[in-house]
Amino acid sequence: MSVCLIVAVAPSALILWWILVRDRADPEPPGLVWGTVGLGALSSVWAVGLELLADKLGPGMADAAGEGMPLGSALVAATFVGLAEESGKLLAVLALPFRRREFNQIFDGVLYCVAASLGFATLENILYVGMSGLTDGPFGIALTGTMRAVTAVPGHAGFGILMGLWVGAAKMVPRKRTRFLLTGFGVATAAHALYDAVLFTGTWTGILIVPILAIVVTWSLIGIRHVQQRDLAYARSFWAWRRRVDEAAEAMRLAPAPEGRHLSDQ
Template sequence: MELLLLAIAPAFIVILYIYFKDKFEKEPVSFLFKNFILGATASILLTVVLGTIAAKLIPLTNETSVVQQFLKAFIVVALVEEFSKYVIVRFYAQRNKEFNEPFDGIVYAVMVSMGFAALENVLYVFQYGVSTGITRAFTAVPAHATFAILMGYFMGKAKFSKNRVALNISGLLLATLFHGAYDFFLFINFIPGISIGAFVSLIIGIILSKKAIKKHQERSLFKG
C-alpha cells in the first residue's frame, strides 16, 4: 500500500494543482476521471503498440551511439508517448461540450498525462522500489505534467480557432520536442555531465508552462 501511494501521489498532486488553477469554471469531476482512466489505459496500450512498431522500424543496437539515442528519445519514446496522449485529448476531450474554454486544453491534457504517468510510476516503483519512486516524484512526473501543459495550451487555443489542425499539431510537436530533449540528455549519460541538460530542459519547460497557465487564465471565457 505504501508503494502504491508513493507511486500515485505525485500525479494527484499535479492534478489538484491544475484543478485549482482552473479558477473560473471547474470541470466535472466525472469527466476528469474518465480522461484520467483513458490516459492510464488507452494511451498506455497505444504507446505499447506504437512503441513496438517504432522500435522495429528504427533498430537501436548501439547504446553508445548518440544518433541512435537521439532517434530513441525523440521518436521511439517522445513522439510515441505524446501522440498516444494527444489522441485521447483530440478525439475524446476536445470534442466534448465540457471543453468550453481554452484553459480546458491544459486541464484535460494534464488529466490524460497524469493517468499515463500514474500507471507508469506504479510499474517503476513496484519494480525498483522506494528510491525510484522518490526520484520520479521530482523528475518524471513533473516532466509529464510540463509536456501536457505545453500540449494543452495549444489544444485549448485550437478548439476556438479556425487554425485548429495547425494549433493541435503544434501542441503535439512542442510536447514531443521537450519530452525528447529531456530523455535524450538522460539516454546519453555515457557522456560525463551531459544529463544536466535534461534538468535544464525541464526547468525551461516549467517556466513556459507557468506562462501558458497564466495566459489561458487571463483569456478565460468565464472570467468576470
C-alpha cells in the same frame, strides 16, 4: 504494496490537484476529468505498440535508456518515444473531452492534456516503483519514487501543459484547429524527445535534465498564467453581457404597454 502505490500515485495526484484548483472560470465535471485520466493510462498500450514497431524497424531505438548511446542516436530513439507517448495522450483528449461542450475555454485544454499525461505517468510510475521494490525493497521504492517525483512525473505534466495550451486554442478557434493541434503535438514531442535524449546517453549529459525541466516548468507556468487571465476576462465580459441582456428584458417586461395596443380594453 500499499506504500508502493502511495509513493507512485502521490506526485501525479498533487500535480492534478494543483491544476484543478486553478480552473476557476468554469470548473470541469469530475467524471470527465477522471475519464481522461483513465484514457491517458490506457494510451500506454498505444505507446508501447508504436515503440515495439519502432524497435522492429530499427533494433534498440525504443529501448535506449541506460545504454550509453551517442547523443545523435539517443535523439533518434527519444524522438520515436516522444512521438509514441505524446500522440497517445493527444488521442485520449481528442477521443473524450475535446468533443464535449464542457470544454469551453483555453485552460480546459491544459487541464485535460495534463490529466491524460498524468494518467500515463501514474501507470508508468507504478511499474517503475513496483519493479524497484521487488529488486531493492523499501530503499528501491524510496529512491525511485523520489527521483521520478521530481523528474519524470513533472516532466509528463509539463509536456501536457505545453500541448494543452495549443489544444485549448484549437477548440476555441475552429478555423485554425488542425494547425494548432499539430503545433501543440510538435512542441510536446520536441520537449519530450530532448528530455529523454539526455537520459538515454547514460553519460554526464544527463545533468542537462535540470535546465530542460526548468525551462519546461517555467514556460508552463507562464502559459497557465496567461491563459487564466484570458479566460477570466472572457468570462467576465460574457456574464456582463448576459446581465445587460437580462436587465433589458426585465425592463421591457415591466414597461407599460403603449396606448392603443389593448383595443379590447377601450
